Amino acid sequence: xxxxxxxxxxxxxxxxxxxxxxxxxxxxxxxxxxxxxxxxxxxxxxxxxxxxxxxxxxxxxxxxxxxxxxxxxx
Amino acid sequence: xxxxxxxxxxxxxxxxxxxxxxxxxxxxxxxxxxxxxxxxxxxxxxxxxxxxxxxxxxxxxxxxxxxxxxxxxx
Amino acid sequence: xxxxxxxxxxxxxxxxxxxxxxxxxxxxxxxxxxxxxxxxxxxxxxxxxxxxxxxxxxxxxxxxxxxxxxxxxx
Amino acid sequence: xxxxxxxxxxxxxxxxxxxxxxxxxxxxxxxxxxxxxxxxxxxxxxxxxxxxxxxxxxxxxxxxxxxxxxxxxx
Amino acid sequence: xxxxxxxxxxxxxxxxxxxxxxxxxxxxxxxxxxxxxxxxxxxxxxxxxxxxxxxxxxxxxxxxxxxxxxxxxx
Amino acid sequence: xxxxxxxxxxxxxxxxxxxxxxxxxxxxxxxxxxxxxxxxxxxxxxxxxxxxxxxxxxxxxxxxxxxxxxxxxx
Numbered sequence: 075x076x077x078x079x080x081x082x083x084x085x086x087x088x089x090x091x092x093x094x095x096x097x098x099x100x101x102x103x104x105x106x107x108x109x110x111x112x113x114x115x116x117x118x119x120x121x122x123x124x125x126x127x128x129x130x131x132x133x134x135x136x137x138x139x140x141x142x143x144x145x146x147x148x
Numbered sequence: 149x150x151x152x153x154x155x156x157x158x159x160x161x162x163x164x165x166x167x168x169x170x171x172x173x174x175x176x177x178x179x180x181x182x183x184x185x186x187x188x189x190x191x192x193x194x195x196x197x198x199x200x201x202x203x204x205x206x207x208x209x210x211x212x213x214x215x216x217x218x219x220x221x222x
Numbered sequence: 223x224x225x226x227x228x229x230x231x232x233x234x235x236x237x238x239x240x241x242x243x244x245x246x247x248x249x250x251x252x253x254x255x256x257x258x259x260x261x262x263x264x265x266x267x268x269x270x271x272x273x274x275x276x277x278x279x280x281x282x283x284x285x286x287x288x289x290x291x292x293x294x295x296x
Numbered sequence: 297x298x299x300x301x302x303x304x305x306x307x308x309x310x311x312x313x314x315x316x317x318x319x320x321x322x323x324x325x326x327x328x329x330x331x332x333x334x335x336x337x338x339x340x341x342x343x344x345x346x347x348x349x350x351x352x353x354x355x356x357x358x359x360x361x362x363x364x365x366x367x368x369x370x
Numbered sequence: 371x372x373x374x375x376x377x378x379x380x381x382x383x384x385x386x387x388x389x390x391x392x393x394x395x396x397x398x399x400x401x402x403x404x405x406x407x408x409x410x411x412x413x414x415x416x417x418x419x420x421x422x423x424x425x426x427x428x429x430x431x432x433x434x435x436x437x438x439x440x441x442x443x444x
Numbered sequence: 445x446x447x448x449x450x451x452x453x454x455x456x457x458x459x460x461x462x463x464x465x466x467x468x469x470x471x472x473x474x475x476x477x478x479x480x481x482x483x484x485x486x487x488x489x490x491x492x493x494x495x496x497x498x499x500x501x502x503x504x505x506x507x508x509x510x511x512x513x514x515x516x517x518x
Binding site: 387388391420430 | 447448449450451452453467468469470471472474475476481482485486488489492494495498499501502505506508509512513
């Protein structure tokens, strides 16, 4: 895969949160590399409450990592 | 998305908890940006015990991050 | 919401565990503020083994936070 | 509830693991205090593979806490 | 139960990973001590993708603990 | 099993992420060693949104470990 992750450092907490989203999505993309299948699946889980909460949970775990890497932007 | 997260610092643990709730909800909002769909889904999972526990779990993960960022409000 | 969380400090590990339970329940209460609905749901998941394990998991995550905040009551 | 948790300190890693099991079970007991219901549910999930894995996961989370409290028994 | 966990220290990261697997399995064994039932259940979840991912998750949580105990084998 | 994990150190965050993927997959491979069964299961969960999110979650947990082992590549 092309370079997509150079650093865990971000300028602001919000950029850190958005990096956490990217990290969560990449976990899916590495496991299912076919973009058309991911798009199809997206339509399904986008309208399922538990699927969205589960996606939010993966973001939360990555946000812990990114926040620690940035010393919590203190 | 507009700026919504300036800092992980909060004045009190309770404000930190409420920030954790915001962080959990934003994970859903980034994944499903359509507010009307989120509202519809909300009606469903609001009355499902496991969905609520799952939502509480995402809050718990974010609260770990916020609490660490505030040095546990010691 | 009224003030319900003043500090993560507790006198003993057991009080810390009980605070973790409160933190887990508050995550549900913020998401579903209607107490009558929560009571109804409670009857359901109280007799479902996986629901109870899931609830125990959220407590476990919060207990990590509370224990760290108290320096593990060393 | 009577006193059941005096300290997170244990003499050995294995005792720490067994404390983690106790912490996981207490999360269930606080949520469902009726022992007869818990016993009935136990019969069910004891023979369900995913339920057992889920129970093992809660133990794992508590073991992180207990291990940290004991400085990993170094 | 006999002594099965003397230390979280391992010589290499791979041995640490294998210790994490042991810790995950012990969580199941303590909850369901009957070996014949565990063997029967094993046949089931061994061919279920989500069950395997869930098992892998418990290993991941324990590996965090073991890695920290070994100072990440630095 | 042959040696497959010599170190948690990686040159870049992206290599660390890819190591986290390997760690997640190994958890499945140790639990279900038969490669043909894993391949068959892969076809199933690769097209299930929640299964992919769950896989992404295990990666996220391992990435926390790898990132800490590399001092977040600071």
